[in-house]
Amino acid sequence: MRALVIDAVRSTPAVREVPAPSAPDGGVVVEVRATGLCRSDWHAWAGHDDIAFPHVPGHELAGVIAEVGAGVERWQVGDRVTVPFVCGCGRCAWCLAGDAQVCPHQQQPGFTHWGSFAERVALHAADANLVRIPDGVGFATAAALGCRFATAYRALVGRARVQPGEWVTVVGAGGVGLSAVMIARALGARAIAVDRNPTALELAASLGAERAILADGRDVPAEVAAITGEGSHVAVDAVGSEQTAADAVLSLRRRGRHVQVGLLPPVDGHPRVPMSRVIAWELDLLGSHGMAAADYPGMLALIEQGVLEPQRLVERTVSLEEAAVLLPGFDRSSAPGVTMIDPLRG
Numbered sequence: 001m002r003a004l005v006i007d008a009v010r011s012t013p014a015v016r017e018v019p020a021p022s023a024p025d026g027g028v029v030v031e032v033r034a035t036g037l038c039r040s041d042w043h044a045w046a047g048h049d050d051i052a053f054p055h056v057p058g059h060e061l062a063g064v065i066a067e068v069g070a071g072v073e074r075w076q077v078g079d080r081v082t083v084p085f086v087c088g089c090g091r092c093a094w095c096l097a098g099d100a101q102v103c104p105h106q107q108q109p110g111f112t113h114w115g116s117f118a119e120r121v122a123l124h125a126a127d128a129n130l131v132r133i134p135d136g137v138g139f140a141t142a143a144a145l146g147c148r149f150a151t152a153y154r155a156l157v158g159r160a161r162v163q164p165g166e167w168v169t170v171v172g173a174g175g176v177g178l179s180a181v182m183i184a185r186a187l188g189a190r191a192i193a194v195d196r197n198p199t200a201l202e203l204a205a206s207l208g209a210e211r212a213i214l215a216d217g218r219d220v221p222a223e224v225a226a227i228t229g230e231g232s233h234v235a236v237d238a239v240g241s242e243q244t245a246a247d248a249v250l251s252l253r254r255r256g257r258h259v260q261v262g263l264l265p266p267v268d269g270h271p272r273v274p275m276s277r278v279i280a281w282e283l284d285l286l287g288s289h290g291m292a293a294a295d296y297p298g299m300l301a302l303i304e305q306g307v308l309e310p311q312r313l314v315e316r317t318v319s320l321e322e323a324a325v326l327l328p329g330f331d332r333s334s335a336p337g338v339t340m341i342d343p344l345r346g
C-alpha cells in the first residue's frame, strides 16, 4: 500500500509503497477514506513523542473496514467507522467505566503504531473503540471528529461543563479552537476567539465567535476583561505554549475554569503557570485528552441534527504527496481550518 513515511526525526517525509497491515486479534484493518493533518502529527515528526522509526503518522481517520481480526464481535467488513485517537484496551477499570481516553494500556494510531496517512491502518480493541458513522455523515466529517473536534467537545461539555450564557475565551483558532468556538455557540455560550492570525479570527467569527482579539502583543486578559466585565467563565488554551496558557488562565473571572488542550511537550521546558492567581481566585485547572468512543453518540446526534457542523472546519483536501510537503511546516502553518488528506487521491 502507499503511505507517508517518516524515516527519522525531522527527516523529509516520503510517500512510498510499504507492507499493508493485517488485522490484530480483537482488531480490524480499515481502508482509509479521509484522515486529518494535525499539529500532533508535527509533534511526532519533530521527535516530541517516543516513536519507533520508520513511522507512518495519522490519527484522525474515517474509512471502511477491510479485514476483521479474531474475536471481534460487533464489526464486519464494509462497515463505515471512525475511532478516537486514544484507543483503550477495552478491559481495564477505566475503559469499563467509559473513560478509555485515560486508559493506561492505550494505543494511538500514528503514535504507538503506524497510523492513517496510508491506504490502510490497523486498529486495536475494535469492539471497544470503533464508532459507526451514521449514514448521513460523510467520511471527511467523521475524520474531523477523531481528535480536535471530539477533544474540544469533551473539553467544554465533559470537563468545563459550559452553561448557556457563559463567556468562553478560546485562545488559538486552529482546528481545536475553531471546534471549541462552534461547540460553545451550540451550547448557548458566548465565545471570544484569540489568535495572532486575522484570517483565522475571521473564520472563528463566521463559526459563531461573538468577539475576536488579535494577539499581536497586546494584553489579552485585559481585552477579555473589557469585553466581559469580570473575565470569562471558561478559558481554553488550544495552542499549548506558556504565553497562550497564561493568557487563558489570566482571562478568567474568579472561580473560572481553564481547560488545557494544546500540548505542552516537556522538550520545550515546563511552562510557568500563574498559580498565585489560581489560588487567590479559586480557578479550576482541567486537562482534556481526547474523548472515549462511549461519549460519541451524544456528539453524533448533534451532528446529525445539524446543530454541530464539523465539516465547516475542513478548508482543503490534499493528497499524501501534498501532505508530505505540508507536515514539516505545520507548527508555523498559517493556513486556518482543517486540512484533510484523501489517501486514494493520486
Ligand SMILES: [Zn+2]
Residues within 6 Å of the ligand: 088, 089, 090, 091, 092, 093, 094, 095, 096, 100, 103, 104, 105, 106
Ligand atoms: Zn483500558
Ligand SMILES: [Zn+2]
Residues within 6 Å of the ligand: 038, 039, 040, 041, 059, 060, 085, 147, 148
Ligand atoms: Zn489530531
